[in-house]
Amino acid sequence: MKVVRTAKSQLTKVDFNNLGFGEIFSDHMHSMEYKEGKWGNEQIIPYGPIEVYPGICSLHYAQIIFEGLKAFYGRNGAIYLFRPQKYHERMNQSCERLCIPQVGLDVFLNGLKALIALDKEWVPRKRGYSLYIRPFIFATDNFLGVKVSDTYRYLAITGPVGAYYKEGINPVRLTTSGEYIRASKGGLGAAKTPANYAATLLPGEEAKKKGFTQVLWLDGIERKYVEEVGTMNLFFLIGDELITPPLEGTILPGVTRDSVIHLARDWGIKASERRLSIDEVFASSKNKTLREVFGSGTAAVISPVGEIHHGREKIIINDNKIGPLSQKLYDEITGIQYGERPDKFGWRYAV
Numbered sequence: 561m562k563v564v565r566t567a568k569s570q571l572t573k574v575d576f577n578n579l580g581f582g583e584i585f586s587d588h589m590h591s592m593e594y595k596e597g598k599w600g601n602e603q604i605i606p607y608g609p610i611e612v613y614p615g616i617c618s619l620h621y622a623q624i625i626f627e628g629l630k631a632f633y634g635r636n637g638a639i640y641l642f643r644p645q646k647y648h649e650r651m652n653q654s655c656e657r658l659c660i661p662q663v664g665l666d667v668f669l670n671g672l673k674a675l676i677a678l679d680k681e682w683v684p685r686k687r688g689y690s691l692y693i694r695p696f697i698f699a700t701d702n703f704l705g706v707k708v709s710d711t712y713r714y715l716a717i718t719g720p721v722g723a724y725y726k727e728g729i730n731p732v733r734l735t736t737s738g739e740y741i742r743a744s745k746g747g748l749g750a751a752k753t754p755a756n757y758a759a760t761l762l763p764g765e766e767a768k769k770k771g772f773t774q775v776l777w778l779d780g781i782e783r784k785y786v787e788e789v790g791t792m793n794l795f796f797l798i799g800d801e802l803i804t805p806p807l808e809g810t811i812l813p814g815v816t817r818d819s820v821i822h823l824a825r826d827w828g829i830k831a832s833e834r835r836l837s838i839d840e841v842f843a844s845s846k847n848k849t850l851r852e853v854f855g856s857g858t859a860a861v862i863s864p865v866g867e868i869h870h871g872r873e874k875i876i877i878n879d880n881k882i883g884p885l886s887q888k889l890y891d892e893i894t895g896i897q898y899g900e901r902p903d904k905f906g907w908r909y910a911v
């Protein structure tokens with residue numbers, strides 16, 4: 561693989577004790593181009609502007625997919641990726657839905673390894689911080705007819721990050737939307753593709769103006785069943801059952817979601833993937849069996865939910881405090897990510 565090093569590293573400009581999310585980019589990126597039926601021209605190049613024609617179809621019709629995973633600086637000085645094979649599997653599933661050519665696992669992993677080896681000083685040393693990795697593929701045919709592109713560009717960019725929510729691990733406030741939906745059966749909901757996020761911007765802004773962190777999406781047909789949040793899957797601890805909505809094509813199959821289910825079952829907790837109506841959630845709050853609600857996602861890992869509004873009603877969960885199971889899951893997952901706890905399921909991948 562050809563490597564073109566940056567002439568001017570930005571590293572010394574970064575305050576590694578004070579990181580937000582997604583604001584800073586590391587020096588290099590992994591790049592490939594797809595034409596005549598195969599990926600090629602693989603290289604690592606400096607992070608910077610790229611030239612594209614204004615007519616490229618992805619700018620107009622959003623034939624694009626992306627992923628989001630992290631690298632962690634372990635206590636012993638090793639750098640670990642968390643479950644990269646699972647993110648890669650989902651990336652290829654998104655490719656399939658968007659008619660984008662898939663990328664081989666070896667190519668994906670070797671590219672990330674080379675990139676992180678070159679930019680290893682960009683991986684934050686501070687506990688709670690990490691290197692966010694954003695691989696993405698966009699269609700590059702310079703053509704305005706609506707059709708599947710023949711050419712593509714793959715890029716993986718990275719950047720050091722801190723907490724995703726300004727709340728940190730403090731509880732977030734969610735509201736359902738009476739007006740909008742995120743995805744419906746048969747649509748794009750399970751793919752990590754920009755259109756899904758574009759659909760949530762206006763409802764998200766309206767919710768933020770009212771003081772909410774994000775919208776809690778209900779299903780697009782009956783508007784009754786809980787689905788997910790803008791960037792997180794959802795879990796409800798009702799009595800002794802941990803419930804999360806099933807993967808029926810409308811929500812993103814979260815890697816953190818999968819990790820939570822594995823851990824909970826390993827700890828002897830009944831973890832169910834089943835439909836859960838918003839009425840059942842509110843009823844369980846009234847009869848005091850609703851113990852914890854939390855979101856799961858790469859960015860925040862576990863994010864406790866303190867308050868849910870639905871129509872004119874609202875519920876407060878666990879006195880607006882993080883619950884014991886949420887805390888235990890957060891500690892276990894981050895402990896595995898930073899190489900502090902045993903890796904029973906083989907989720908750590910040293911680079």
Ligand SMILES: Cc1ncc(COP(=O)(O)O)c(C=O)c1O
Nearest residue numbers: 791792793812814815816857858
């Ligand atoms: C819509 C949506 N749901 C759920 C998730 C959580 O998925 P993961 O745990 O793989 O980050 C994300 C974030 O990637 C997301 O964007």
